[in-house]
Amino acid sequence: MERRKILIATKTYPSISTKYQETVCTAGVLLDDDEKPIQWIRIYPIRFRQLDFDKRYPRWSITSAKIERNDKDYREESWGHLTFVESLNLTPALSLVRRGSRNFVSPMVYLQN
Template sequence: MERRKILIATKTYPSISMKYEEVVCTAGVLLDDNDKPLQWIRIYPIRFRSLEIDKHYPRWSIISAEIEKNPKDNREESFRINDESITILGKIDTSNNWEERKSLVLLDNLEFQSIEDIKKQGKSLGIIKPKSIKKYYYKDDTREWSKKQQAVQNQLNLFKKPVDLEKIPYKFYYNFVSYDDSNHNLSIIDWEIQQLYRNSRNASTKSIQQEREQEALEKVRQKLEDEFMNKKDLYFIVGNQQRYPDSFMIIGIFYPPKLKFEQMNLF
């Protein structure tokens, strides 16, 4: 393995893996020694919640870690990581309308016109700007992990203090049109959005579970629809699945503020 620097752009909500136990998929940008962006990178699997606290890297942090190309994954962005080697070097802030963050991800070799553009270039990960967003919506999902996934979690709890991973009973989506005029309905698996649902539900003072969930769903709608669609300059970090290469998901939302017309025309 080789020690490299990575800008952490997004993390997906943890899932139960038959092979790797509880895992998180992280997407970021591989940096050179001078912190210049080279390419998108997917580091997987990471048992994030089992890491030492000082290795819990936040979004938009720069980490140093030992990585190597994943020989069992033919996607060029996929790397394995020695998660015990992680060192957090710093974090990129949001000053000047996210100027530094933009300079690290909105580049010709990292940004694509559409999902089809990503596929044509033989990539599996990238950032795109939607031409228009038609709507946000959600769907009901299963409330429990599968029997096999629950068995994995039960096995884990035999050897360590139980920290059961909650299954989110809803899936969140954007229906949007990309710049090649293709229509997409992509699920949003950004950890930030899943955690917003959990935090809002847990903070609710409603006495009935269904009412707490509805209150949390409204908080998510306000974030993804009222705030993001109206006040933010939205981009989607999208990635596919190894088993289903044509199936893409929104694994992260990049949401710098919209620049006001007056700001854009000062000069």
């Protein structure tokens, strides 16, 4: 598993799964070491309520996590098997939102063929 920086954009309402119990799907932005955006990512499945309380992530937080490609999903943006390592800093992400997240995410517009 790779350790990566992720800006958490949003997560879905928990849904019940027979295979994974209760799960959420999370959308985020993969960041480089300088916290510049690389690409949109989708992380699934995450058993959010089963995470330790200090490992739960709010929207617009930057976290460092171990993730790997989801080999059961053909979509380029799909990742899975998330192990949170640490929350980094909430302040830069909140200031990014206040300035306008459009400027941050515009270079990563996802185009399908």
